[in-house]
């Protein structure tokens with residue numbers, strides 16, 4: 001998918017529960033400035049792709065299509 005946007009396509013995939021829990025651990029899922037740093041995006045991607053995050057207590061892993069969309073956002077250049 002071309003032209004994947006953080007604001008339009010990626011940010012809405014994170015629930016308020018995701019954001020609140022991970023903010024407490026220093027991972028700012030709702031922040032473009034944080035998420036657009038490649039090392040941070042990679043760590044989030046690894047957790048999504050390994051399906052360890054989000055935890056089952058929060059609805060469980062994303063669908064493969066959503067994980068692929070996140071990856072496309074990264075390979076597409078972290079568009080805002």
Ligand code: HEM
Nearest residue numbers: 014017018021022025027043044047048053054055057058
């Ligand atoms: C899409 C949503 C989420 C993403 C992308 C995410 C991402 C991550 C990442 C990247 C780590 C670090 C793993 C590591 O160091 O290897 C992590 C750890 C953690 N997350 Fe999340 N998280 C999400 C949702 C949540 C939620 C909803 C909770 C709590 C209900 C949660 C609880 C934790 C805890 C307790 C840890 C530290 C222990 C561990 O690594 O398992 N996360 N998460």
